Amino acid sequence: MKGGSRKAEGEKTQGERVPRSALTNVHLYCFSPGGFLRGRDPMEIVSAQIRGGADVIQLREKDMSRRAKLELGLKLRELTEREGVLFIVNDDIDLAIILDADGVHLGQEDIPIRFARPLLKEKIIGISTHSLEQVETAVKEGADYVGIGPVFETATKSDREPLIGFDLLSKMRHVCSIPYVAIGGIGKDTIGSLVEAGCHRAAVISDIMLAPDIEKRCNELRRSLV
Amino acid sequence: MKGGSRKAEGEKTQGERVPRSALTNVHLYCFSPGGFLRGRDPMEIVSAQIRGGADVIQLREKDMSRRAKLELGLKLRELTEREGVLFIVNDDIDLAIILDADGVHLGQEDIPIRFARPLLKEKIIGISTHSLEQVETAVKEGADYVGIGPVFETATKSDREPLIGFDLLSKMRHVCSIPYVAIGGIGKDTIGSLVEAGCHRAAVISDIMLAPDIEKRCNELRRSLV
Numbered sequence: 001m002k003g004g005s006r007k008a009e010g011e012k013t014q015g016e017r018v019p020r021s022a023l024t025n026v027h028l029y030c031f032s033p034g035g036f037l038r039g040r041d042p043m044e045i046v047s048a049q050i051r052g053g054a055d056v057i058q059l060r061e062k063d064m065s066r067r068a069k070l071e072l073g074l075k076l077r078e079l080t081e082r083e084g085v086l087f088i089v090n091d092d093i094d095l096a097i098i099l100d101a102d103g104v105h106l107g108q109e110d111i112p113i114r115f116a117r118p119l120l121k122e123k124i125i126g127i128s129t130h131s132l133e134q135v136e137t138a139v140k141e142g143a144d145y146v147g148i149g150p151v152f153e154t155a156t157k158s159d160r161e162p163l164i165g166f167d168l169l170s171k172m173r174h175v176c177s178i179p180y181v182a183i184g185g186i187g188k189d190t191i192g193s194l195v196e197a198g199c200h201r202a203a204v205i206s207d208i209m210l211a212p213d214i215e216k217r218c219n220e221l222r223r224s225l226v
Numbered sequence: 227m228k229g230g231s232r233k234a235e236g237e238k239t240q241g242e243r244v245p246r247s248a249l250t251n252v253h254l255y256c257f258s259p260g261g262f263l264r265g266r267d268p269m270e271i272v273s274a275q276i277r278g279g280a281d282v283i284q285l286r287e288k289d290m291s292r293r294a295k296l297e298l299g300l301k302l303r304e305l306t307e308r309e310g311v312l313f314i315v316n317d318d319i320d321l322a323i324i325l326d327a328d329g330v331h332l333g334q335e336d337i338p339i340r341f342a343r344p345l346l347k348e349k350i351i352g353i354s355t356h357s358l359e360q361v362e363t364a365v366k367e368g369a370d371y372v373g374i375g376p377v378f379e380t381a382t383k384s385d386r387e388p389l390i391g392f393d394l395l396s397k398m399r400h401v402c403s404i405p406y407v408a409i410g411g412i413g414k415d416t417i418g419s420l421v422e423a424g425c426h427r428a429a430v431i432s433d434i435m436l437a438p439d440i441e442k443r444c445n446e447l448r449r450s451l452v
Contacts, residue, residue, distance in 0.1 A: 065335035065336070066317070066335065066336045066337050067334075067335045067336060067337060067338065068335070070337055070338075070341065091292070092320070093320035094318070094319035094320040094323075094337065094342075094345060095337070097320075097345060098337065098341045098342075098345065108293075109291035109292065109293045109294070110291070110292045110293060111292050111293060111296055111320065111321070111324065112293065112296075115296065115324045116320075116324075118324075119320060119323060119324065
């Protein structure tokens with residue numbers, strides 16, 4: 001665990017925005033289990049990711065009721081706070097506020113930033129983007145980071161977007177003034193080419209969730225990124 | 227239109243709770259079209275309901291993205307404000323705040339009142355209930371009104387709850403200290419027996435949405451309730 005040093009980076013008081021430096025230090029962006037739970041304990045899956053070096057945990061449970069997400073989220077907030085890991089809530093601005101998450105992640109079909117910002121105040125807002133135009137819009141509207149993808153073929157998303165070209169990914173460090181996280185089909189077999197394209201931040205779902213040893217897989221992936 | 231008189235009842239300043247008297251005067255509780263749109267203009271369907279006497283419009287769009295709900299909600303907020311009709315948002319506490327709705331309607335699997343109230347402050351919170359125990363809990367936790375149902379067989383809800391007995395509905399005026407609205411399978415053929423059970427508030431979806439003349443149907447239903 002590197003909780004100690006990250007705690008210092010991410011330290012904050014209630015209602016104060018996590019400093020952008022906390023995002024700068026993000027390399028491995030991880031998730032709650034979602035459809036990959038398969039009878040396991042969700043908290044153990046998240047704990048293993050944190051032990052393996054996850055810098056962010058996102059509450060992302062598309063098939064849970066709001067009440068079930070709230071219950072899981074309360075536990076995740078406690079764990080991530082204790083471990084000094086950023087805690088982001090997917091889609092639900094209300095849940096992000098209730099859970100005092102560090103931020104929220106919004107898709108292109110979610111509430112636009114100009115409506116979300118007044119509620120979220122200093123919290124982090126991340127935006128899913130699928131083109132250079134969407135990246136530029138997100139930056140202009142005040143996003144704190146963007147997700148960019150899908151970079152590789154993925155089974156996680158059913159509403160498939162066209163793949164983000166590696167040329168765009170390579171250009172990103174020159175055109176994007178805020179942290180960007182690659183997503184979609186990233187795992188131990190593909191992460192090397194991501195780093196070759198100059199991207200050192202990756203959001204990983206299935207490769208971690210399906211790994212025989214989650215902690216070990218996270219550790220391998222994170223070491224590839226730094 | 228009886229917008230003039232209702233405007234006075236429901237009058238409020240920004241951030242101030244709509245007085246309970248506004249709920250007391252509710253008889254016909256109506257909805258955005260949801261799955262019943264069938265190529266029509268949603269604003270025309272809602273306008274017809276208001277012309278016919280709807281006291282409440284609830285934004286209830288289970289299959290829309292948050293962004294689409296926001297766009298429709300902005301128009302509904304403007305219309306309901308102008309017409310002096312209460313505007314309630316289903317499920318989404320964040321949208322209710324962004325749209326400055328009069329309140330939110332929450333199900334048993336949504337965020338509990340104790341977590342919702344600090345965000346919603348003086349706004350109306352309505353709770354769906356399916357038993358006397360759930361009614362009592364909602365009242366105790368500070369709900370402003372309850373929906374109670376389903377009273378009759380309905381095709382609108384796929385996750386079917388058992389029917390609420392007419393004995394419970396008859397008891398409600400004695401055991402429930404806040405306004406209660408019957409829901410589920412209510413229409414021109416069934417509304418009479420609701421009134422016989424002492425219930426003068428009804429939420430109606432399919433009977434209105436499928437009526438050949440929405441304004442006329444609303445007018446008939448509302449006249450049965452008062």
